């Protein structure tokens with residue numbers, strides 16, 4: 001995994017990405033920020049110059065220079081005040097726009113990634129979480145870079161003025177280096193702190209949701225989980241504060257150490273100049289100039305250390321974005337050299353030695369699967385909990401790529417198919433379906449975006465899902481707003497939500513692959529049986545035109561037995577295939593499971 005702070009080369013790419021963001025979000029304001037911040041830095045530097053002119057003019061009673069310096073000082077101050085007001089306004093607007101752009105890009109990155117890796121790899125989840133909290137950092141890119149540059153110029157010019165008193169005072173600037181060097185170490189500490197707290201944040205978010213989300217309300221109350229949740233929430237929060245405090249103390253200690261080294265140098269230089277004054281080698285103006293300028297260098301170093309830390313932390317956050325973008329791009333790049341999904345299936349789907357291991361899992365969820373799903377067939381997948389059924393259907397729909405082996409669609413490797421074109425020809429309904437809080441028509445219509453406005457298509461999908469009567473049961477029919485979080489929203493029963501998920505899967509009229517992963521679990525066995533018979537008849541009707549394959553994952557053998565092909569999985573391995581009669585005759589796991597269920601119904 002690439003961390004922005006561990007690879008200097010990556011930092012440059014990251015910095016370039018951040019600048020591109022600021023430019024894309026608001027080119028005019030980015031330019032304006034650049035100009036205003038540079039002018040502000042110049043105004044502050046001229047202030048030190050006019051101060052020197054004033055101090056030199058006092059002992060010589062040079063009235064012209066005294067008036068000139070007074071005017072210059074007033075102008076520098078006024079310029080600084082006006083410019084800092086203007087640059088802050090620009091900064092606020094730039095920050096808002098960049099923040100909005102980054103959020104939009106994050107939605108694109110996550111939403112357009114065809115596979116599920118980003119959601120299931122802990123390191124990527126950490127990136128997502130930190131980015132969610134820190135997208136505002138992208139808006140700081142231009143100002144923090146300009147500020148850093150301007151502070152650098154001010155340090156150099158102030159040191160140059162100091163050298164006019166004595167070159168020995170150059171040492172003062174050298175003693176400021178530890179402060180600057182330590183700033184990158186300090187920001188690394190904060191970055192690692194973010195990594196360490198991400199999981200704790202996740203746990204507090206889970207506990208918060210458990211305590212506040214309506215889906216959990218029944219169980220949390222019946223189980224009297226309230227006090228337990230509050231206690232655990234406090235424990236996690238204490239951990240969070242503990243880690244953050246430890247990081248802050250460590251960082252502050254380092255920062256303080258750097259500043260103490262400089263302070264020591266500051267006092268030594270003052271003593272030295274006072275000594276020169278006492279021995280007649282320096283004027284009172286030199287003492288005053290050293291006291292003012294050395295103090296200025298001190299505050300400039302402190303602010304540049306802070307700016308550096310800030311810039312490193314911005315880069316570290318942006319590094320997380322760059323990494324996620326890379327993963328998304330890699331996943332999407334498949335579509336560029338991609339083969340196009342066939343208009344109809346002739347041969348079917350083949351799996352050759354297909355294995356899949358989840359990220360960070362030691363055991364494969366599927367191992368060495370060899371299988372042929374003939375075009376036009378209805379296929380049932382059975383097996384105990386955790387056998388790998390859902391993993392198999394996620395591989396077939398392209399949500400994961402096999403870690404080994406190959407899945408071919410009519411001889412074409414699925415990994416080389418344009419994911420978009422394959423998605424357009426697949427439909428799926430899952431047991432853990434999403435509850436889209438949209439108007440009913442849209443919650444179903446999104447099953448086929450091309451037909452989302454087509455009310456007749458939505459009604460046909462409802463019919464095919466055996467739910468034609470659902471709109472009539474809701475206050476505004478197809479226009480009913482779903483979801484309890486809306487003022488006029490309606491919450492539904494688990495079975496009704498499931499009917500919507502199945503209707504969504506029925507929106508496509510000619511999919512090549514229809515996957516139903518226990519979407520009927522909340523319906524009674526008779527309804528499931530009737531629906532599957534209906535789908536099997538429908539796919540029989542269209543099999544000559546599309547060669548569609550229907551895959552059903554179910555624990556109900558009364559439905560499973562109707563399938564043309566039954567696949568039996570056990571601990572990630574394919575142990576039996578055949579139709580019901582063949583598998584019963586074999587007397588293996590399928591026959592045992594079937595008998596067991598049949599007995600309980602007798």
Ligand SMILES: Nc1ncnc2c1ncn2[C@@H]1O[C@H](COP(=O)(O)OP(=O)(O)OP(=O)(O)O)[C@@H](O)[C@H]1O
Nearest residue numbers: 120358361365383384385386387388389390391392
């Ligand atoms: N996101 C994930 N990360 C890591 N392991 C996972 C993930 N999802 C599933 N697994 C593991 O993969 C194995 C197969 O899971 P899968 O969901 O495919 O089983 P299943 O046969 O569909 O089970 P069920 O009948 O309970 O739905 C299980 O051991 C499970 O713990």
